[in-house]
Amino acid sequence: MKAEIIAVGTELLLGQVVNTNATFLSEELAALGIDVYYHSVVGDNPERLSELLVTADKRSELIVLCGGLGPTEDDLTKQVTAQHVGQELVRDPAGYAQLEAFFKTRKGIMTENNLRQTLVFKDGIPLPNNNGLAVGIFYQDETHTYLLLPGPPSELKTMVLEQVNPLLKRAFPQKEQLISRVLRYYGIGESALAAELADLINEQTNPTIAPYAKPNEVTLRLTVKTSDPKQGIKQLDQLESVIQNRVGRFFYGYGEQNALVNVVVDLLKQKGKTVTAAESLTAGLFQSTLGTVPGVSEVFPGGFVTYSAAMKSKLLDIDPVLLTQHGTVSRACAEAMAVQARRAAGTDYAVSFTGVAGPEPLEGQPKGTVWIALASESGVTSDVYTFSRDRAYIRHSAVMAGLDLIRKELLR
Secondary structure, X not given: OEEEEEEEOHHXXXXXXXXXXXXXXXXXXXXXXXXXXXXEEEOOOHXXXXXXXXXXXXXXXXXXXXXXXXXXXXXXXXXXXXXXXXXXXXXXXXHHHXXXXXXXXXXXXXXXXXHHHHEEEOOOEEEOOOOXXXXXXXXXXXXXXXXXXXXXHHHHHHHHHHHHHHHHHHHOOOOOEEEEEEEEEOOOOHHHHHHHOHXXXXXXXXXXXXXXXXXXXXXXXXXXXXXXXXXXXXXXXXXXXXXXXXXXXXXXXXXXXXXXHHHHHHHHHHHOOOEEEEEOOOOOHHHHHHOOOOOHHHOOOOOEEOOOHHHHXXXXXXXXXXXXXXXXXXXXXXXXXXXXXXXXXXXXXXXEEEEOOOOOOEOXXXXXXXXXXEEEOOEEEEEEEEOOOOHHHHHHHHHHHHHXXXXXXXXX
């Protein structure tokens, strides 16, 4: 089966919204053994959408449209697609009841245009929207299948996982399926990783290897197509073993969502340890990153943002003479920050960051110079890093390096 995804919305063409739905849908369809051959984006224009549907019919059996199901005049996906397939639009009773309940709860007035969200194809299957009001549609004729999904990712993802995937499994049972595994690496660039695995990548057939560069890390997606899930997993295990023998020293975890901060927080919980931070150039970014992980309060009681020399002395009780003699961008300052933060917070570990995020040099140190220190019961260690690119990237690089220092310490 050939599938294609059409994202509808002028905001996508203008770059005001990133088309994350296409990535999600491609992954979900691939997991069902359905190959996505084309991605398209079209604005809120009925003529151009109609032209694109004609083209899609010629090259794909499954056509997925996302966006344009809302209440405004430019939300025309249902109307254009209904005309294209010769379907009458009718009101979905369940969707209408949900709409009425929504406005009753909000004590608002339901305007006529809101009813557009409850329209479905007369011979289609309504797809309930558990996170919104726009009802989706699953429709099949003799040659094609059409999926109409809402644009907001929170609505689309839930609808796909709860409504669409079961329908597609029944409608298109596949003998083979795709099984993927994501490996995450820190401390090695995409080109270096690809060079280490060049022969495996060049000779790949099944399973396949796909490297992806992300800010300050690289992921590898291993994918196998198989009719026997147990055999497929065995193939992935064998390939992973070969890969890890070459680059395993940079590996830190699995999964698309399992970022380095999640791994560090999980390790802290497993070991029963706590951490604090003293931040200068990162200005709280490290602590904010920790805060993205649910339950982090078990291992992170709080920390310090000491941007100026005066605040380093006031909040962390660092001797002003030390700062005058060595400067704030120094090993001495970084180590004093970590030691004093650990003492003040009473934690097992403390990490500190001080340096030059730019754009101008500081204390004779060039942009990108960063000292990071880690204090623990056994003492304090520190190192200097040289990061490049812009101010935001330097700060993010420092946070990632600090997380990796803690991870390595916890694995000793």
